Amino acid sequence: MAKKASSPNLSRRDFSKIVMAFLGSIMGAFVGLPIIGYIISPALKTQKIDDWVSLGALDGYPIGTPKLFSFTRTKVNGWERTTNSFGVFVLRKSASDLVVLSNVCTHLSCRVKWIEENQAYVCPCHDAEFGIEGKVLYGPPPRPMDEYEFKIEDGNILIHLTEG
Amino acid sequence: MAEKIYNWLDERLGLEAIYGTVLDRKVPKVNWWFTLGSASLFLAGMQAVTGIFLTMYYVPSPDKAYDSIQYIMNDVAFGWLIRGIHHWGASLMVVIVFLHMLRTFFYGAYKYPREITWLTGTFLLLFTLGMGFTGYLLPWNQRSFWATMVGTEIAGTVPLMGDFILKVLRGGTDLSAVTLARFFSAHIWILPAGIVSMISVHMYLIIRLGISNIPSEEE
Structure with a gap:
């Protein structure tokens, strides 16, 4: 089949090629472009926790003694649900002056316990001790206990939970 | 410049020869029924592409399969x-492959010298049905579970070795996590490997022998 180079009109064969290329590109784009979104979409979701968690009525906490409050938060990654438990010590120094501390030891993330006789938070893992306001008294922790930002609304304590 | 690059590649790869052999073949005057083979190939390609991307999020485990598909959807x-293309493409592919077989049968295109094309085609039809059967279980919903229960029990009615076949299909007496895992493996590795090899032979023979004429009264 010799090409009719002299013909000023588009040959049937060239027309077919152009139509095929055109339709092929549309179909390719129809599947190809969504696939890009399909691959990258989980990367575009923000999964940071930024939440105000209620710890209940301020009056429920005694003055002068830390009281533990525990709660859980569930994180969803695709089809996986992970429930993390949080524990905070609320120390009411006076009527409305609070310190809210995470019960996670700053050394290796064990959970500390308030021991009334020692007047200290004691970590069971390496015998670390923290003072009533979270200062390191003894042991390997590199920094004081982590503090939560808080606010009081309608007589309830709310703490600011960030991080994942 | 583009022509220079093309010529350089063509000299080494023989692009013109490939094009001439694969696409620029002489074909008899045929009708639209002769497009069903290309349609089957196109659908197989679509299923492969969409299937590959579905495995990015799908998890073949009883406690996560359903949830992972909810996540995809x-x-x-x-x-x-x-998933929609994969789901509907699967049904369409069974229909198109079957029609392709009917066309070949009624036009007598399976005769000499095309017997092996026909033979590989029968395997391709069976593999396509196998893909449908194994893929149906993967969503792990009530319908897929019970369909597979019934399907494997039908296989179990084969005389003498039926019970053995049923156990091999299920990977044990029960339809379980093992069944889901092996159906997934068959669906993404074993059957596709069979399909790719059969398509290769099928296509080679079409290029080698050309396509058949529509039978006429004089013959």
Whole structure:
């Protein structure tokens, strides 16, 4: 089949090629472009926790003694649900002056316990001790206990939970 | 410049020869029924592409399979489209492959010298049905579970070795996590490997022998 180079009109064969290329590109784009979104979409979701968690009525906490409050938060990654438990010590120094501390030891993330006789938070893992306001008294922790930002609304304590 | 690059590549790869052999073949005057083979190939390609991308999020485990598909459908961008194409393409492919077989049969295109094309085609039809059967279980919903229960029990009615076949299909007496895992393996590795090899032979023979004429009264 010799090409009719002299013909000023588009040959049937060239027309077919152009139509095929055109339709092929549309179909390719129809599947190809969504696939890009399909691959990258989980990367575009923000999964940071930024939440105000209620710890209940301020009056429920005694003055002068830390009281533990525990709660859980569930994180969803695709089809996986992970429930993390949080524990905070609320120390009411006076009527409305609070310190809210995470019960996670700053050394290796064990959970500390308030021991009334020692007047200290004691970590069971390496015998670390923290003072009533979270200062390191003894042991390997590199920094004081982590503090939560808080606010009081309608007589309830709310703490600011960030991080994942 | 583009022509120079093309010529350089053509000299080494023989692009013109490939094009001439594969696409620029002489064909008899035929009708639209002769497009069903190309349609089957196109659908197989679509199933392969969408299937590959579905495995990015799908998990073949009883406690996660259903949830992972919910995630694909509701949370992943265009997940509904990729799965939708795979879902509907599967049904369409069975129909098109079957019609392709009917056309070959009624036009007598399976005769000498095309017997092996026909033979590989029968395997391709069976593999396509196998893909449908194994893929149906993967969503792990009530319908797929019970369909597979019934399907494997039908296989179990084979005389003498039926019970053995049923156990091999299920990977044990029960339809379980083992069944889901082996159906997944068959669906993404074993059957596709069979399909790719059969398509290769099928296509080689079409290029080698050309396509058949429509039978006429004089013959």
